[in-house]
Amino acid sequence: MRVTADDVAEAAGVSRAMVSRAFTEGAPIAARxxxxxxxxxxxxxxxxxxxxxxxxGSQTGLIALVVGAVSRPYEAWLLETLSREIRxxxxxxxxxxxxxxxxxxxxxxxxxxxxxxxxxxxxxSVSPAxxxxxxxxxxxxxxxxxxxxxxxxxxVCCDNRLGLELLVDHLTRSxxxxxxxxxxxxxxxxNIERQNGLMEALDRRGLNLLAARTGDYSVDSGLAQAxxxxxxxxxxxxxxxxxxxxxxxxxAAARRLGLTVPRxxxxxxxxxxxxxxxxxYQLTTIRNPVLETSREALRLLTKRIQNxxxxxxxxxARTAEIVRLAPELVIRxxx
Amino acid sequence: MRVTADDVAEAAGVSRAMVSRAFTEGAPIAARxxxxxxxxxxxxxxxxxxxxxxxxGSQTGLIALVVGAVSRPYEAWLLETLSREIRxxxxxxxxxxxxxxxxxxxxxxxxxxxxxxxxxxxxxSVSPAxxxxxxxxxxxxxxxxxxxxxxxxxxVCCDNRLGLELLVDHLTRSxxxxxxxxxxxxxxxxNIERQNGLMEALDRRGLNLLAARTGDYSVDSGLAQAxxxxxxxxxxxxxxxxxxxxxxxxxAAARRLGLTVPRxxxxxxxxxxxxxxxxxYQLTTIRNPVLETSREALRLLTKRIQNxxxxxxxxxARTAEIVRLAPELVIRxxx
DNA sequence: CCTCCGATTGAACGCGCGTGCAATCTATGT
DNA sequence: ACATAGATTGCACGCGCGTTCAATCGGAGG
Numbered sequence: 001m002r003v004t005a006d007d008v009a010e011a012a013g014v015s016r017a018m019v020s021r022a023f024t025e026g027a028p029i030a031a032r033x034x035x036x037x038x039x040x041x042x043x044x045x046x047x048x049x050x051x052x053x054x055x056x057g058s059q060t061g062l063i064a065l066v067v068g069a070v071s072r073p074y075e076a077w078l079l080e081t082l083s084r085e086i087r088x089x090x091x092x093x094x095x096x097x098x099x100x101x102x103x104x105x106x107x108x109x110x111x112x113x114x115x116x117x118x119x120x121x122x123x124x125s126v127s128p129a130x131x132x133x134x135x136x137x138x139x140x141x142x143x144x145x146x147x148x149x150x151x152x153x154x155x156v157c158c159d160n161r162l163g164l165e166l167l168v169d170h171l172t173r174s175x176x177x178x179x180x181x182x183x184x185x186x187x188x189x190x191n192i193e194r195q196n197g198l199m200e201a202l203d204r205r206g207l208n209l210l211a212a213r214t215g216d217y218s219v220d221s222g223l224a225q226a227x228x229x230x231x232x233x234x235x236x237x238x239x240x241x242x243x244x245x246x247x248x249x250x251x252a253a254a255r256r257l258g259l260t261v262p263r264x265x266x267x268x269x270x271x272x273x274x275x276x277x278x279x280x281y282q283l284t285t286i287r288n289p290v291l292e293t294s295r296e297a298l299r300l301l302t303k304r305i306q307n308x309x310x311x312x313x314x315x316x317a318r319t320a321e322i323v324r325l326a327p328e329l330v331i332r333x334x335x
Numbered sequence: 336m337r338v339t340a341d342d343v344a345e346a347a348g349v350s351r352a353m354v355s356r357a358f359t360e361g362a363p364i365a366a367r368x369x370x371x372x373x374x375x376x377x378x379x380x381x382x383x384x385x386x387x388x389x390x391x392g393s394q395t396g397l398i399a400l401v402v403g404a405v406s407r408p409y410e411a412w413l414l415e416t417l418s419r420e421i422r423x424x425x426x427x428x429x430x431x432x433x434x435x436x437x438x439x440x441x442x443x444x445x446x447x448x449x450x451x452x453x454x455x456x457x458x459x460s461v462s463p464a465x466x467x468x469x470x471x472x473x474x475x476x477x478x479x480x481x482x483x484x485x486x487x488x489x490x491v492c493c494d495n496r497l498g499l500e501l502l503v504d505h506l507t508r509s510x511x512x513x514x515x516x517x518x519x520x521x522x523x524x525x526n527i528e529r530q531n532g533l534m535e536a537l538d539r540r541g542l543n544l545l546a547a548r549t550g551d552y553s554v555d556s557g558l559a560q561a562x563x564x565x566x567x568x569x570x571x572x573x574x575x576x577x578x579x580x581x582x583x584x585x586x587a588a589a590r591r592l593g594l595t596v597p598r599x600x601x602x603x604x605x606x607x608x609x610x611x612x613x614x615x616y617q618l619t620t621i622r623n624p625v626l627e628t629s630r631e632a633l634r635l636l637t638k639r640i641q642n643x644x645x646x647x648x649x650x651x652a653r654t655a656e657i658v659r660l661a662p663e664l665v666i667r668x669x670x
Numbered sequence: 671c672c673t674c675c676g677a678t679t680g681a682a683c684g685c686g687c688g689t690g691c692a693a694t695c696t697a698t699g700t
Numbered sequence: 701a702c703a704t705a706g707a708t709t710g711c712a713c714g715c716g717c718g719t720t721c722a723a724t725c726g727g728a729g730g
Contacts, residue, residue: 002472002473002716004715004716004717005716005717006716014679014680015679015680015681016680016681016716016717017679017680017681017682017717017718017719018678018679018680019717020716020717020718020719021678021679021718021719023717024718024719027718027719028677028678028679029678029679030677030678030679033678033679045468047444047447047448048448048716048717049448049450049715049716049717050448050449050450051386051389051390051395051449051450051715051716051717052390052685052715052716052717052718053716053717053718054386054685054717055386055387055390055684055685055686055687055715055716055717055718056684056685056716056717056718056719057685057717057718057719058685060386062429065430069415070405070411070412070414070415070418071411071412071415071609073408073411076405076406076408076411076414077405077406079405079411079414080404080405080406080432083405083430083432084432087431087432092429092430092445092446092449093429093430094397094427094428094429094430095400095418095427095428095429095430096422097415097418097419097422109382110427111427112382113382113383113384113385114385114386114427115384115385115386133380137337138337219609219613223614248613249614251615252613252614252615253614255614255615256614274406274554275610278554278583278584278587279558279584279587279588279590279591280586280587280590280615280616281615337686339685339686339687340686340687341686349709349710350709350710350711351686351687351710352687352688352689352709352710352711352712353708353709353710354687355686355687355688355689356688356689356708356709358687359688359689362688362689363707363708363709364708364709365707365708365709368708368709383686383687384685384686384687386685386686386687387685387686387687387688387715388686388687388688389687389715390685390686390687390688390714390715390716390717391686391687391688391689391714391715392687392688392689392715393715
């Protein structure tokens with residue numbers, strides 16, 4: 001029923017080893033024979049069993065891909081590009097979607113049992129111990145959008161601080177003085193960086209934050225927190241949000257209160273998800289270079305994988321490479 | 336470096352077979368010994384190699400998951416629930432994201448080479464030949480949101496016709512007479528069904544469609560086509576869209592023209608993606624039961640897999656099971 | 671026509687693990 | 701104390717394929 005290399009060997013009148021070589025790039029085999037074997041294989045519908053192949057050579061072609069809940073637009077966007085880049089690099093993504101409360105460790109160890117060639121972690125938090133364990137299992141990790149503390153793990157991440165500097169610059173230049181902040185999920189790497197970036201940008205200008213509230217990166221939380229800000233006695237003239245989703249919620253809140261954006265209040269987000277450009281929003285935001293991020297992530301990962309394969313622990317481990325990508329201000333109507 | 340069952344066997348003072356059995360549910364092994372082996376394994380950090388395990392037993396625990404471009408909200412939503420259900424069933428999804436123009440066959444055969452235990456196809460079109468090939472490779476397929484013609488492939492799909500009946504019913508009851516349609520990507524299963532459903536619903540009432548245009552399920556196309564409809568001499572008083580994304584675009588178009596929704600024109604979508612509920616849209620739409628769909632898909636797939644494992648081709652193949660899930664009308668502001 | 675070297679080839683082993691089978695052990699029953 | 705059924709255990713084989721190594725082939729040079 002299942003066609004194996006033996007079947008092809010018999011049908012082609014060669015040894016099984018030749019079948020294997022025919023499918024292995026750069027293996028010693030006469031060109032004529034390779035063509036013949038491949039032809040026979042095609043008529044039989046044979047394809048090398050990747051599982052068996054993964055057992056001998058230590059390459060499975062699998063990459064563990066950890067992302068957050070994909071129903072959120074930013075996560076979906078990131079997954080789309082990461083997944084595409086992984087396939088472009090001729091790997092297959094083993095998808096692990098983590099919900100906010102989920103434990104990552106167990107699941108990632110599960111993935112390790114599949115002998116993944118590497119892992120891309122764009123959600124959840126990985127303990128340095130787990131990272132080390134992955135590495136010692138032969139699966140280099142690349143963090144996306146987060147950097148492990150005091151670490152030797154590759155990472156690629158947008159420059160959140162710069163992003164907020166750009167935003168504050170734009171808002172203050174257009175005369176806004178009473179800035180408020182709606183933060184995303186606390187203790188999140190991105191949220192900490194963005195919040196710090198905001199504070200630094202304000203400090204540099206000798207400004208104070210009018211008010212700060214805490215959301216959870218969802219549209220609903222943005223709406224709720226913005227309602228609170230805009231009905232307080234001391235109303236802001238600009239609201240910066242930890243991400244676009246909350247900013248969309250904030251715009252809705254402003255409208256519900258009969259305010260006009262940006263006349264009565266400016267609203268800005270972060271990420272530049274597709275919905276930010278939709279007509280009713282026209283959100284001014286910071287473009288998170290997702291495509292470039294994905295590309296870099298795969299560059300780092302493949303480099304690390306090849307390094308691992310080439311040298312078996314004799315070469316000292318390359319030190320971690322942290323790539324910071326510059327975000328970009330996208331000015332639309334909302335601010 | 337890599338810990339194998341042999342290492343554990345030696346450390347625990349038992350044979351390798353016992354280690355294997357300790358990790359196999361229901362294998363003959365004394366409870367005391369199992370506990371001991373597991374303990375030793377834990378201290379060594381041992382985990383059975385799933386790749387090797389997949390080579391002998393014909394179960395890899397992998398499921399090929401084919402979805403469309405995830406940056407689109409509906410696809411993301413579906414992916415989220417499917418992925419979760421797959422993990423709940425203790426499988427791992429091998430993610431294949433297909434772009435509108437992509438060739439599915441090659442990629443799916445690639446996945447087959449990983450000896451996936453099954454496949455869930457929620458995008459792209461699969462030729463019956465390919466479906467047959469999957470099945471004969473021991474990977475049952477379940478189609479989601481589409482049904483293969485004249486077929487013996489399991490599928491779960493929302494009742495698109497009923498959805499449009501509900502929508503037309505609601506619109507005509509509220510006095511709309513001049514209905515227009517913006518279709519999604521042509522030749523798509525869902526688009527064909529929805530369009531036919533619309534026509535039938537109109538026929539039943541002796542109504543005619545005022546105008547029909549063709550989009551591609553994107554927000555932009557909805558906007559463009561709605562602009563065309565609303566600036567034509569013969570303006571509709573209701574626009575039905577093939578999916579929510581286009582409906583959001585249509586709402587934006589109406590507003591751009593200074594029209595009030597739903598006073599001047601009612602707008603309805605299909606799917607009930609999260610954004611449909613967002614404040615500036617408040618889209619009336621048809622709820623596509625995505626969660627139930629995912630559950631059903633996994634129920635069908637696991638049943639089929641178990642069936643395959645149990646009987647090796649002696650039992651006649653079960654005939655295809657096609658599950659139709661009822662959609663539900665969600666009335667919001669837009670219609 | 672013979673020799674010698676490089677290009678090909680085939681046989682065999684091992685990757686890590688599940689499992690049938692026969693051997694061993696345990697706890698009954700007498 | 702002895703036999704016996706049932707519970708455990710170890711051995712060995714095979715899953716499908718990559719790869720080393722020695723054997724074979726081909727042809728260029730003499």
